[in-house]
Amino acid sequence: MSQPLLTENLTKTYQLGKKKLPKTALDSLNIEVPEGIIFGFLGPNGAGKTTTIKLMLDFVQPTSGSATIFGHPTTASSARSLIGYLPEQPYFHKFLKPIEVLSMHAVLAGVDRREIRKRAISCLERAGLSDYIETPIAKLSKGLTQRVGIAQAIVGDPKLLILDEPASGLDPIGRHQMRDLLLDLKNEGKTIFLSSHLLSEVESICDKVAVLKKGKMVAMGAPDSVRSSSSHVVIHTSPIDQDMLERLRFLNVSINRQSDCTVLTIDPKAIYEVMRAMEEIHLPVYKIDTQRESLEEAFLRLAA
Amino acid sequence: MTKIWTIAKMSLLENSRKQVFHVLCLLMLTVIAGSVLLSIFTDGTKLKILKDLCMTCILFGGAVLAIALGSTGIPNDVEQRTLYPIIARPVGRAQYVVGKFLGTLLTVSMGVLVMATVFGVLVYSFQHGFDKFLPLATLFALMEVAVIAALATAISTIATPAVSAVVTFLVYICGTIKIGYFGGLIEQATSGAAKAVYSVVYHALPNLECFNLKTALVHSDKVPIAYLVQVALYGLCYAAFVLFLGSLNFARKEV
Numbered sequence: 001m002s003q004p005l006l007t008e009n010l011t012k013t014y015q016l017g018k019k020k021l022p023k024t025a026l027d028s029l030n031i032e033v034p035e036g037i038i039f040g041f042l043g044p045n046g047a048g049k050t051t052t053i054k055l056m057l058d059f060v061q062p063t064s065g066s067a068t069i070f071g072h073p074t075t076a077s078s079a080r081s082l083i084g085y086l087p088e089q090p091y092f093h094k095f096l097k098p099i100e101v102l103s104m105h106a107v108l109a110g111v112d113r114r115e116i117r118k119r120a121i122s123c124l125e126r127a128g129l130s131d132y133i134e135t136p137i138a139k140l141s142k143g144l145t146q147r148v149g150i151a152q153a154i155v156g157d158p159k160l161l162i163l164d165e166p167a168s169g170l171d172p173i174g175r176h177q178m179r180d181l182l183l184d185l186k187n188e189g190k191t192i193f194l195s196s197h198l199l200s201e202v203e204s205i206c207d208k209v210a211v212l213k214k215g216k217m218v219a220m221g222a223p224d225s226v227r228s229s230s231s232h233v234v235i236h237t238s239p240i241d242q243d244m245l246e247r248l249r250f251l252n253v254s255i256n257r258q259s260d261c262t263v264l265t266i267d268p269k270a271i272y273e274v275m276r277a278m279e280e281i282h283l284p285v286y287k288i289d290t291q292r293e294s295l296e297e298a299f300l301r302l303a304a
Numbered sequence: 305m306t307k308i309w310t311i312a313k314m315s316l317l318e319n320s321r322k323q324v325f326h327v328l329c330l331l332m333l334t335v336i337a338g339s340v341l342l343s344i345f346t347d348g349t350k351l352k353i354l355k356d357l358c359m360t361c362i363l364f365g366g367a368v369l370a371i372a373l374g375s376t377g378i379p380n381d382v383e384q385r386t387l388y389p390i391i392a393r394p395v396g397r398a399q400y401v402v403g404k405f406l407g408t409l410l411t412v413s414m415g416v417l418v419m420a421t422v423f424g425v426l427v428y429s430f431q432h433g434f435d436k437f438l439p440l441a442t443l444f445a446l447m448e449v450a451v452i453a454a455l456a457t458a459i460s461t462i463a464t465p466a467v468s469a470v471v472t473f474l475v476y477i478c479g480t481i482k483i484g485y486f487g488g489l490i491e492q493a494t495s496g497a498a499k500a501v502y503s504v505v506y507h508a509l510p511n512l513e514c515f516n517l518k519t520a521l522v523h524s525d526k527v528p529i530a531y532l533v534q535v536a537l538y539g540l541c542y543a544a545f546v547l548f549l550g551s552l553n554f555a556r557k558e559v
Contacts, residue, residue: 057391057392058391059388059391059392059558059559060558060559061556061558077394077395077396078394080392080393080394080395081393081394083392085388085389085392087385087388087389087392089385090385090388090389091384091385091386091388092386092389093314093317093318093386095317095318095321096317104310104314105389105393107306107307107310108307108310108311108390108393108394108395109393109394110394113306149389152389156393162392
């Protein structure tokens, strides 16, 4: 079976402005998304995430390179019959009701005519919209509209889901439900390509991540392999004044001043030196711990 | 075909909620109703004036509606991003363009049929009988609308709504005066180059006057069936060709 998603040297250059100045939005991207996983696609704004998604969906044509969906070139209609897509901030005609949006998309996805209504209702229920099936989109909040978008993405029972910021506009309960839904879909054998800024979400559910920076991929692998293997020491101490702050700064300590305490993050090799300095200025140690780099920290290190 | 029909249905629902559709329909209906007053003052020829005015309203109103709706449908979907989830489906870009065109045509047809119904009722009340030629004249007005809607839809794949509306309106005006004006230019041209340019323009422009059966309706003239078939085929082919060009362009368009 072919890979759900494979790109080979995928490059996109836009011609910008009146002078048609070339701007490379994506530079030789090579990614492989194995079947049945949740793949996190990360990068700061303007890194090329949306361009990559647009290339996968044939919204724009690559300058060079290629991409395939389950072995089908992205230009083929057969590739799109295997995809469910949730755009960032989905827009639907406001006069329609969620059931009408889903029914329309079910038809376009090629769902059997006799099954359309049943499938639409089931997807709306999965997205947590049981009470809003007949409510016009115009009367739905941003978060509820986002849920309509999610239901729309799964209505065709796709093998590959491409989700652009699926948790955008959702409240904490909604995000939790979204995470559960994505894990359920993964357990059903779906492959999920997830572009998101919520790194804690990505870290908790993704099997593999790729980090993009200025159109180039800077890291790819399991979240564990993307994070730095080295750990650091975290010391919680009392709130500190400016003098103490200046003193500690010389020791290459990352200082996070909070209302009730100060958190010092240091390299394990520097621990004795820092402890000595803390003793000299009479800083108490509330708590001491070792911590591995989080995905967010890895993201900042790689993409900032 | 199911996919095209689904897009057309959605486009119909969207267009029929637009203010421009309601305003133009009401305006044309007011003029059609007002034509009764005008014809009262011209005794003897009042029925002819009524038919002339009402048919002009239907033709012009239908054309303006087709331009207003046809040139905004696709650009609005692109701008509001309602297009994305649709073309992310196994739907060809050509299917999308044809669906949008059909949606526009169905909406304008709804407006034209309402106008034609009011017109028919007025004619009935004046001549105490049904004018059998009226449905045929309306059908050919709808064919003209189809050609204009196809042009507006195709142009909107390359231009902004404002530009495509202006260009389509210009083509509509030129297409209406094609035979008289551009035909005359070809005859009067002295140089070969000018003649060639005028000929190209002449053949590229749609002949919209051929769909206008107003004169035959007003004077109760007979129109040969062969001519009607020929005009219908011409309209169908022209609209199909223009949509083909529009689809071809939209297929390569980056959205």
